[in-house]
Amino acid sequence: MSKRLILAACSFVLALALAGGASAQGQQPPPTFEQATLRQWNNVHKKIADMAKDFPEDKFDARIQKDVRSFIEEIWHVTQTCEWGAAILRGEQPDANKYFGSYDGRPRARAELVAQLEKAVSDVAALLQQKASPRAIGLIEHAGEHYGKLVAIYRVNGLVPPASRN
Numbered sequence: 001m002s003k004r005l006i007l008a009a010c011s012f013v014l015a016l017a018l019a020g021g022a023s024a025q026g027q028q029p030p031p032t033f034e035q036a037t038l039r040q041w042n043n044v045h046k047k048i049a050d051m052a053k054d055f056p057e058d059k060f061d062a063r064i065q066k067d068v069r070s071f072i073e074e075i076w077h078v079t080q081t082c083e084w085g086a087a088i089l090r091g092e093q094p095d096a097n098k099y100f101g102s103y104d105g106r107p108r109a110r111a112e113l114v115a116q117l118e119k120a121v122s123d124v125a126a127l128l129q130q131k132a133s134p135r136a137i138g139l140i141e142h143a144g145e146h147y148g149k150l151v152a153i154y155r156v157n158g159l160v161p162p163a164s165r166n
Helices: 003-024 033-054 073-087 094-101 108-128 135-156
Strands: none
Touching: 033 073, 033 108, 033 135, 073 108, 073 135, 094 108, 108 135
């Protein structure tokens, strides 16, 4: 198990423990692992979907620097990671090259890009509702890393990400 995954799992357990302390003071009971996992999955992917719906389409090729993914490539990578993750959560052994081999064939138009992202996110959420898996922690952490990259692309383009506007 990677150090990152162990740290993510420890952070997750700590968050659950802290939530348990709040319930002892008369508040809501702490969420179950399944509830917390699904909530975190939905939270980070909602932020990413909001960005896909918001970022100017004429800047989809914007990148932080030449050797990193563009905005649209980041969104597509998150989509492909969700599809790959769904296969993993179904117990399949997916070929990573199928999902991460290239960006050829990705949608260019916002509507199709967002639709595919939201379907992929929803497919994993449905699987997590049936049975949350510790493997989902790594997928959530990975999505958080890409959210951070997307925030950076917003900022270098003089834009404020949707989650920072409220």
